[in-house]
Amino acid sequence: xxxxxxxxxxxxxxxxxxxxxxxxxxxxxxxxxxxxxxxxxxxxxxxxxxxxxxxxxxxxxxxxxxxxxxxxxxxxxxxxxxxxxxxxxxxxxxxxxxxxxxxxxxxxxxxxxxxxxxxxxxxxxxxxxxxxxxxxxxxxxxxxxxxxxxxxxxxxxxxxxxxxxxxxxxxxxxxxxxxxxxxxxxxxxxxxxxxxxxxxxxxxxxxxxxx
Numbered sequence: 043x044x045x046x047x048x049x050x051x052x053x054x055x056x057x058x059x060x061x062x063x064x065x066x067x068x069x070x071x072x073x074x075x076x077x078x079x080x081x082x083x084x085x086x087x088x089x090x091x092x093x094x095x096x097x098x099x100x101x102x103x104x105x106x107x108x109x110x111x112x113x114x115x116x117x118x119x120x121x122x123x124x125x126x127x128x129x130x131x132x133x134x135x136x137x138x139x140x141x142x143x144x145x146x147x148x149x150x151x152x153x154x155x156x157x158x159x160x161x162x163x164x165x166x167x168x169x170x171x172x173x174x175x176x177x178x179x180x181x182x183x184x185x186x187x188x189x190x191x192x193x194x195x196x197x198x199x200x201x202x203x204x205x206x207x208x209x210x211x212x213x214x215x216x217x218x219x220x221x222x223x224x225x226x227x228x229x230x231x232x233x234x235x236x237x238x239x240x241x242x243x244x245x246x247x248x249x250x251x252x253x
Contacts, residue, residue: 051218062229077180078154085138151183184208
């Protein structure tokens with residue numbers, strides 16, 4: 043898959059992580075996802091509900107205006123509508139997410155963030171001081187997932203400020219700048235609560251992962 047960000051942007055983010063971790067025992071990991079789900083089934087369910095509602099309305103109107111519509115023809119029309127919806131969702135993937143409610147989008151993005159936190163082993167650092175910075179572009183969603191050792195000391199408002207930084211820059215098509223700024227803020231929080239220890243190894247790789 044072609045990367046969304048260029049090599050220079052990846053190098054800037056990796057350097058920002060390295061510099062931030064020089065001042066703390068905490069570990070910072072960054073993940074950028076184009077989308078957190080393909081939304082085929084979620085969009086298909088919404089579209090199917092639309093077809094059913096439209097069919098009920100059409101049946102009521104036909105009855106109201108005494109329009110003679112045979113049951114086989116009506117059934118074939120509904121089947122054709124379902125097939126058309128399926129083909130459109132299959133051939134135009136960008137349409138799917140527009141049919142899905144925001145609540146479902148955010149839940150899928152949050153689930154993806156948690157899955158990345160676990161899959162990238164951010165939760166297995168020695169002092170439980172790993173932090174995942176996550177952005178999912180299609181959902182316009184950002185999240186900070188922090189391990190137990192950090193959450194016990196850092197207030198939620200401070201994480202919210204980092205999330206706001208990520209979303210603000212992403213909305214302006216400046217994703218790399220957002221990560222660099224957010225990494226700097228996360229590094230400052232970690233340095234305050236978890237100052238560096240002599241000889242502590244780097245437990246997580248210092249780079250941005252694109253999905």
